[in-house]
Amino acid sequence: MKTRSVLIAILLGVAWIGYGQSISVKGVVMEERKNGSLIPMEFVTVYWQKSSTNTTTDSTGYFFIAHGPEDGDVLIFQFLGYTPDTVKVEPGQYLSVVFKEQASQLDEVVVGYRKRTTEISFLDPLQVQNISKDELFKAACCNLSESFETNATVDVSFTDAVTGAKQIQMLGLSGKYTLISQEQIPGVRGIANPFGMVYTPGAWIESIQISKGAGSVVQGYESMTGQINVEVKKPADEDKLLLNGYFNESTRAELNLFSRAKLSPMLSTAFLGHYSARPTEHDRNNDSFMDMPTGSLLTLANKWDYHNNKSGVEGQLNVQWLQDRKEGGQTDHQEHHHPLYRTKIDADRIDAYAKLGYVFADKRYNSLGSQWGFTRHTQQATIGNNEYDAAQTSLYGNWLYQSIFGDTRHKYVTGLSFRYEDYDETFRGTKYDFEEIVPGAFFEYTYVPDDRFTLVAGIRSDHHNLYGWLINPRLHLRYAPSESTVFRASAGSGMRTPLPFAENLGWMASSREWTVGKPGQTQNNYPYNGLEMEKAWNMGVSVTQEFTLDYRSGLLAVDFFHTRFTDRAIPDLDISPQQLVVYNLDGNAYANTFQIEAQYEVLKRLDLKVAYKLQDAQIAYQDKGLRRQIFTPESRFFVNLSYISSLALYKGHWRINATAHYTGQQRIPDTYTNPEDFQLKSQSPGYWLFNSQLTRVFSKQFEVYIGVENIANYKQAPVIIDAEDPFSPYFDSGLIWGPIFGREWYVGFRYMLK
């Protein structure tokens, strides 16, 4: 009989939670036959060298063994006819043990861990924070802009008191500098900027990925402060049906539907619907203006998914249609002599995008991908005396090829892109029309020598029909000295075309005279009277530390980011309270943010999340020198506690969560030239907001929730300058730094069918 040598090879996946806090080891034992086939081995004895605690593999070669502190970290595998061998075990590992005749490589391994509802990926070279469905459930309402309630990175605020537009901020800068994508296709942009965040219903969202700092070159040149990617529920989703209803104190009612069907093993489809309405007018602060607009939003979407594992072809198609109607301003029952100040904003949108990809069957690292997008968006806005109409047509194409140099340590993605935009805007009777035609090419190289280090270097070059050649390099580094510590650094540039009217729409709700660019000067053909493209460099560093303490896991993350503009279109509200001037930056503009975040399961099933953020954003305003950017809180703090009761009994369980959120002082534009009654302080006070929610889970299918936002009923006062006389030169409802409506109760339900 031939002597057999035994070779045991192990490939480690990523052990998530380190420091010996894992309580079991599992894996599979196989024998590799001469012909290369792997056969599971039954009755292999598996025992800890130190304690002799043992188990045997089952008929599938599988074993599972408890791992206590007394067991040590050496496992012995013993089988008659083979030389026993010892394996040093890392915590949390899934072992693949192969008995074979010749030395060679081993195969893949998966490791399980308890998922946190918000987690920071350890492998990704970009600092990506994933917000899962569970986390989104904590903020029950209503759309993408409200999904960041328990997230410290993204700040959300209203921009004015009459249109209900939402603005996000990331790294101390407006959301327009963040690339917002849906399933990696650039989404909320262009004239959709003020309301686009509202167009993705919360109940449709599967998860959100937030990455800070310079993004990947693959998605274009527009990202400066980061990327927010939204994954919508998919045709291949676990749930067959989801029905969600919501109602709140301001009579906002909402109904969401998701349903999917598998038409064949390869083809599936999903239908998504959303209708929301707020029919009644509310004026709680008695300033004669509605606290929020009335109106309705109806949107429907249809998704298709095609997967052919044999041929390697995969494709997706998404079509979304949307109709948004809003009315706000003064309430009907006024006893004024002059006409009412009213706002009316109608938007219609159709959005279609497709992805088609091909994975080479024998080389999984090799793939071809293409992305296609079409959007038509029209909007008519009447805001007091300001008429603003806009229409945008976009075409988008992105073609990618992914492969390796030599082996999988050196990967690259390269490709071509094309973007066409047609803007037609009319503001107070003046037309602003222009087109953008931007073909581009990109190349991104990824070097992964081992689990500890990753380098991603990318560059893209685009040719813009108005602004010429655009070159944007980006670099990301990741270093993980241990399995629970990751250092990251990133740097890169981004650019975007300013859209002064769409982006600053909230400020149309005032008596300000608008000046954009330098009217009359036509030495260049840039749109908006010579506004240049906005350009910025962003760089940042971060460290993330995972830990487990007494078998409960936690996380600590610290980061610092710096964004510096070389070109920027600045909306200046300080020149006078009766003016808004948008001009090209001449001088410095930058934003620094420092953020520290900790998460820990402090007691059984009680999770604590604490975050603190310091922001410093400065702009060299015309003739004023460097000043703080308006409406940018100098600090943010939040603490969130969430508890889930025992899941042991079929009769259901409870979820409860509470959040306290502090917004620091913000600079308010100068109003000192106004009569005394119409002046505001130069800074807003810092304020706290408290939210809480209770969910009763009756079964896997049905749950009901009730919650309250802004428990302490904190409100900004005053909201509107000269609300008595909205057609006076002092009227301004755009200077908003805090909540307007105050405390708000809501109830809702979710019905899910698997």
Next chain:
Amino acid sequence: MKSIYKIPHTIILTLLMLFGTALSLSAQSDQSKGNQTISFKVYGVCDDCKERIESAAMDSKGVKKAEWDKQSNVLVLVGSPKMDKMKVAKSVSKAGYHSEYMEADEKAFAKLPGCCQYEDGVEKH
């Protein structure tokens, strides 16, 4: 008003720093000396069972971490010296699951969804 808000801020930041440092230090030094590890068999068939078995085990006094393996039916527990395997088995029984030490509570078992009726011939899935 300003100063009222300023003070908690500095404190909060300091606390956060301390919290973080303390945790990362203790994470490395924490050997959980007094902990015990026990394991026994609990019979279940699916991932819903896993969720209930582990949650029921966690409900028992002293249990710090519970992991149930579907394929081998082994429940592993780590906990303080207060942890008692009979108490864990009782908690698991009340959730409707039969273990090495105890039959399932009949009423609780009857309430389990169809997918989890492991004693009526439902296979592992």
